[in-house]
Amino acid sequence: MSKYKDFEKESKIIQAAVTVISEKGYFKASITEIAKIAGVAEGTIYTYFKNKEDLLIRSFENVLDTILNKIRDELLCQSDPFSKIKIIVTEHTLFMEKNPQIANFLQIQLRQSSLSIRQKIKDIMKSYYKILGEILKDGINRGMIRSDVDIRIIGHMIFGTVDLIITSWVLSDKKDKLSDKIDNIYKVILSALKS
Amino acid sequence: MSKYKDFEKESKIIQAAVTVISEKGYFKASITEIAKIAGVAEGTIYTYFKNKEDLLIRSFENVLDTILNKIRDELLCQSDPFSKIKIIVTEHTLFMEKNPQIANFLQIQLRQSSLSIRQKIKDIMKSYYKILGEILKDGINRGMIRSDVDIRIIGHMIFGTVDLIITSWVLSDKKDKLSDKIDNIYKVILSALKS
Amino acid sequence: MSKYKDFEKESKIIQAAVTVISEKGYFKASITEIAKIAGVAEGTIYTYFKNKEDLLIRSFENVLDTILNKIRDELLCQSDPFSKIKIIVTEHTLFMEKNPQIANFLQIQLRQSSLSIRQKIKDIMKSYYKILGEILKDGINRGMIRSDVDIRIIGHMIFGTVDLIITSWVLSDKKDKLSDKIDNIYKVILSALKS
Amino acid sequence: MSKYKDFEKESKIIQAAVTVISEKGYFKASITEIAKIAGVAEGTIYTYFKNKEDLLIRSFENVLDTILNKIRDELLCQSDPFSKIKIIVTEHTLFMEKNPQIANFLQIQLRQSSLSIRQKIKDIMKSYYKILGEILKDGINRGMIRSDVDIRIIGHMIFGTVDLIITSWVLSDKKDKLSDKIDNIYKVILSALKS
DNA sequence: TATGAATGAGACTTCATTCAT
DNA sequence: CATGAATGAAGTCTCATTCAT
Numbered sequence: 102m103s104k105y106k107d108f109e110k111e112s113k114i115i116q117a118a119v120t121v122i123s124e125k126g127y128f129k130a131s132i133t134e135i136a137k138i139a140g141v142a143e144g145t146i147y148t149y150f151k152n153k154e155d156l157l158i159r160s161f162e163n164v165l166d167t168i169l170n171k172i173r174d175e176l177l178c179q180s181d182p183f184s185k186i187k188i189i190v191t192e193h194t195l196f197m198e199k200n201p202q203i204a205n206f207l208q209i210q211l212r213q214s215s216l217s218i219r220q221k222i223k224d225i226m227k228s229y230y231k232i233l234g235e236i237l238k239d240g241i242n243r244g245m246i247r248s249d250v251d252i253r254i255i256g257h258m259i260f261g262t263v264d265l266i267i268t269s270w271v272l273s274d275k276k277d278k279l280s281d282k283i284d285n286i287y288k289v290i291l292s293a294l295k296s
Numbered sequence: 297m298s299k300y301k302d303f304e305k306e307s308k309i310i311q312a313a314v315t316v317i318s319e320k321g322y323f324k325a326s327i328t329e330i331a332k333i334a335g336v337a338e339g340t341i342y343t344y345f346k347n348k349e350d351l352l353i354r355s356f357e358n359v360l361d362t363i364l365n366k367i368r369d370e371l372l373c374q375s376d377p378f379s380k381i382k383i384i385v386t387e388h389t390l391f392m393e394k395n396p397q398i399a400n401f402l403q404i405q406l407r408q409s410s411l412s413i414r415q416k417i418k419d420i421m422k423s424y425y426k427i428l429g430e431i432l433k434d435g436i437n438r439g440m441i442r443s444d445v446d447i448r449i450i451g452h453m454i455f456g457t458v459d460l461i462i463t464s465w466v467l468s469d470k471k472d473k474l475s476d477k478i479d480n481i482y483k484v485i486l487s488a489l490k491s
Numbered sequence: 492m493s494k495y496k497d498f499e500k501e502s503k504i505i506q507a508a509v510t511v512i513s514e515k516g517y518f519k520a521s522i523t524e525i526a527k528i529a530g531v532a533e534g535t536i537y538t539y540f541k542n543k544e545d546l547l548i549r550s551f552e553n554v555l556d557t558i559l560n561k562i563r564d565e566l567l568c569q570s571d572p573f574s575k576i577k578i579i580v581t582e583h584t585l586f587m588e589k590n591p592q593i594a595n596f597l598q599i600q601l602r603q604s605s606l607s608i609r610q611k612i613k614d615i616m617k618s619y620y621k622i623l624g625e626i627l628k629d630g631i632n633r634g635m636i637r638s639d640v641d642i643r644i645i646g647h648m649i650f651g652t653v654d655l656i657i658t659s660w661v662l663s664d665k666k667d668k669l670s671d672k673i674d675n676i677y678k679v680i681l682s683a684l685k686s
Numbered sequence: 687m688s689k690y691k692d693f694e695k696e697s698k699i700i701q702a703a704v705t706v707i708s709e710k711g712y713f714k715a716s717i718t719e720i721a722k723i724a725g726v727a728e729g730t731i732y733t734y735f736k737n738k739e740d741l742l743i744r745s746f747e748n749v750l751d752t753i754l755n756k757i758r759d760e761l762l763c764q765s766d767p768f769s770k771i772k773i774i775v776t777e778h779t780l781f782m783e784k785n786p787q788i789a790n791f792l793q794i795q796l797r798q799s800s801l802s803i804r805q806k807i808k809d810i811m812k813s814y815y816k817i818l819g820e821i822l823k824d825g826i827n828r829g830m831i832r833s834d835v836d837i838r839i840i841g842h843m844i845f846g847t848v849d850l851i852i853t854s855w856v857l858s859d860k861k862d863k864l865s866d867k868i869d870n871i872y873k874v875i876l877s878a879l880k881s
Numbered sequence: 882t883a884t885g886a887a888t889g890a891g892a893c894t895t896c897a898t899t900c901a902t
Numbered sequence: 903c904a905t906g907a908a909t910g911a912a913g914t915c916t917c918a919t920t921c922a923t
Binding site for chain 2: 219
C-alpha cells in the first residue's frame with residue numbers, strides 16, 4: 102500500500118457510508134459498521150474524515166457531483182430551455198431509479214442530520230439551483246417562460262415536485278416504475294412555467 | 297386520578313415533545329428533557345407512550361389534526377374547487393407562519409426519524425391527501441381541472457410546492473414574510489391544474 | 492434502594508475513585524474500573540458526578556475536608572502559635588502515615604491532572620493556607636514570629652517542607668517511619684520563623 | 687547519514703517534546719504533534735526513543751543537565767557554603783524565570799506521569815541532591831551549618847521551599863517577578879540551617 | 882399510577898505503536 | 903534510516919428503558 106493517502110480507500114469509505122446510512126439512517130449508522138463494510142479499521146476513517154459529520158457532508162458532495170456531472174453532460178447537446186428542463190427532470194429521475202440506494206440516502210437519510218449539516222447541504226445544493234436558474238433566466242429573456250413570478254419560486258416548484266415524487270417513490274418501496282412518471286411530471290411543470 | 301387529568305398530562309407531554317424535538321431534533325431530544333419540560337418524571341412518559349418512537353408518532357398525529365381541523369372548518373364555507381385549494385394553501389401556510397416552532401417540527405425534525413417512523417407518518421398524511429383528492433376529483437368532474445394527468449401527481453405537486461417553500465422558509469431563519477408568497481404559490485399551482 | 496440520591500453510594504464512588512486513582516494515576520484510572528470497584532454501573536457515576544474531572548475535584552475536597560476537620564479539632568485545645576504549628580505539622584504527617592493510599596492520591600496523582608483541575612485544587616487549598624495564615628498573623632502580632640518576611644512565603648515554606656517530605660516518603664515506598672521525622676521537621680521550621 | 691546529524695535530530699525531538707508537553711501536559715501531548723513540531727515523521731521518533739515514556743525521561747535528563755551544568759559552573763568561583771547555597775537558589779530561580787516554558791515542564795507537566803516515570807525522575811534528581819549534600823556536609827564540617835538535624839531533611843527543606851515557590855509562580859501565570867523573591871527565600875533558608 | 886435512580890449497551894473518537902515501502 | 907498510513911484497543915460519556923418503592 103502506498104504511504105500517501107489512498108483515494109481508493111477514501112472512495113470505499115464513502116461508498117460504505119452511503120450504503121449504511123441509506124439502510125440505517127444517519128443517526129443509527131455507526132462508524133463501526135461503516136468501517137466494517139468498507140473493510141478498514143475504525144480508526145482509518147479518521148485518517149480521511151474529520152468526524153462523522155464530515156463523512157456525511159463529503160458523501161453528499163460526492164453523490165451530488167455525480168448527478169450534476171451527468172446532467173451537465175446531457176445539457177451540452179440542448180439549446181432550448183424547455184428541452185433543458187426536460188433533461189434535468191429526466192436525468193434526475195432516471196438516476197434515482199437506477200440507484201435506489203443513493204435515492205434513499207439523498208431523499209430520506211440526509212435529512213436526518215443536525216441543523217448545521219442541513220445548512221451545509223443547502224449550500225451544496227446551490228449548484229443545482231444555479232443550473233436551473235440559468236436555464237429559467239434564458240427562457241424568460243427569450244419570452245418563453247413567464248416573468249410574472251419570482252424565478253426562485255419556479256425553481257423551487259420544479260425541484261420540489263421532482264423531489265417529492267422521488268421521495269414518495271422511495272417511501273413506497275419503489276413498487277411503480279419511476280421513469281413512467283417523467284412525462285407527466287414534465288407536462289405539469291411545463292404548464293406552470295410557460296408564459 | 298380521573299381520566300380527565302390523564303388526558304391533560306398526556307397532552308402536556310406531547311406539547312413538551314414537540315417543543316424539545318423542534319429545538320433539538322428527534323435523535324438529540326432526550327426523554328429526560330421532555331419529561332422536565334412536561335413537568336413529569338421520566339417513568340411517567342412510559343405510562344402514556346410505549347416508547348420514544350410512539351411519542352413522536354402521536355405528537356405528529358396531534359399536530360396534523362390541529363391543522364386539518366382548521367382547514368376543514370374553513371372549507372365548509374366554500375364550494376368552488378379553486379377556492380378550496382386556495383383555502384388549503386393559505387391555511388397551511390398561515391398556520392406555519394403563526395407557529396414557527398411547529399413548522400420546524402414538521403418540516404425538519406420529523407424527517408430525522410427512522411424509516412419505520414416515516415412510513416407511519418406517510419399513513420397519517422393520507423388524511424391530508426384525502427381532502428385534497430376529493431377536491432380535485434370534484435374539480436375534474438365539473439370540468440374545471442385537467443383530467444389528462446394522474447390525480448395523485450397533481451396532489452403531490454400541490455403539496456410538494458407548498459411543503460418545499462415552507463421548508464425553505466424555515467431553513468432561511470424565517471426572514472421573509474411567508475404569507476406574502478401565498479398569492480404567487482397559488483398562481484403557479486392554478487396554472488398547472490386548470491383544464 | 493431509596494429513589495432519592497443515595498449519599499452512601501456517592502461516598503462509595505469517591506472511595507473507589509481515591510483507591511483507583513492512587514494506584515493508577517488520574518489519566519490511567521478509568522471510569523470503568525472505578526465503577527467496578529465501587530460496585531455500581533458505569534452510568535451510575537454520571538448520576539452523581541458531571542464528568543471524570545468533577546469526580547476528581549470532589550474526591551479531593553472530600554479528602555481535604557477530612558484532614559482539615561481533624562486539624563481544626565486538635566487546634567481548639569491550643570493557644571500558642573508555635574504549638575498550633577506543631578499540631579498542623581504533626582496531624583498532617585500522621586494522617587498521611589495512617590492513610591498511605593490517600594497520601595499517594597494527594598501527593599502524586601492529584602498533580603497528574605489538567606491545568607484547569609490544578610487551578611481548582613489551588614482554590615480548595617486556600618482553606619489550608621487560611622488556617623496557617625491566621626496562626627502566623629497571630630504569632631507576628633504577639634511578637635513571636637518574625638515580621639521581616641512576607642507571611643505567604645513563610646506559609647509556603649512550612650507547607651512546602653512538609654509536603655515535599657511526605658512526597659519523598661510516598662515515592663520511597665514508605666520504608667522509613669514518617670512520624671519519626673516530625674520533630675526534625677518542626678525544629679527546622681521553627682528556626683526559620685522565630686523572630 | 688552521519689552520526690552528527692542523528693544527534694541533531696534527537697535534540698530537535700527532545701526540544702519539541704519539552705515544548706509540547708509544557709503546553710499540553712504529558713498525557714495530552716501526542717506523538718503526532720511532537721513529531722510535527724520537530725519536523726520529523728511519527729515513526730522517526732521510535733528510531734531514537736523506545737516509546738513515549740522513554741522520550742519523557744530523556745527530555746527531563748536533558749533539561750536537568752542544562753540547569754546543573756550552569757550551577758556547577760557558577761559554583762567553581764565560590765568556596766563559602768552559604769555563598770554556594772545562595773548560588774544554587776539564585777541560579778535555579780533565575781533559570782526558571784528565563785525559561786518559563788521549561789519551568790512549566792518541570793514543575794507541572796513532569797508530575798503528570800506514571801509512578802514508574804516518577805521513580806526514574808527521582809533517580810535523576812539525585813545529581814541535584816548530591817551537589818547540595820556535599821555543600822551541606824562541608825558546611826557542617828566547618829561548623830557553619832547545624833549538625834543536629836538529618837542532612838537529607840535540610841536538603842529537602844531547601845529544595846522544597848524553592849520548588850514550591852517556583853510552582854506557585856508558574857501556576858499564578860507568572861505575574862510577579864520571581865527574581866525579587868530570591869533574597870527572601872535565601873534569608874529563610876539560611877536561618878533554618880545556621881548552626 | 883407516578884417516580885427517578887440505576888442500568889449497561891453502544892456511540893464516537895483518540896493515539897501510541899507498527900511495518901511495508 | 904525515514905516515512906506516515908493504518909491499526910484497534912481503550913477511553914469517556916449518553917440515554918432509552920426498567921423496576922422497586
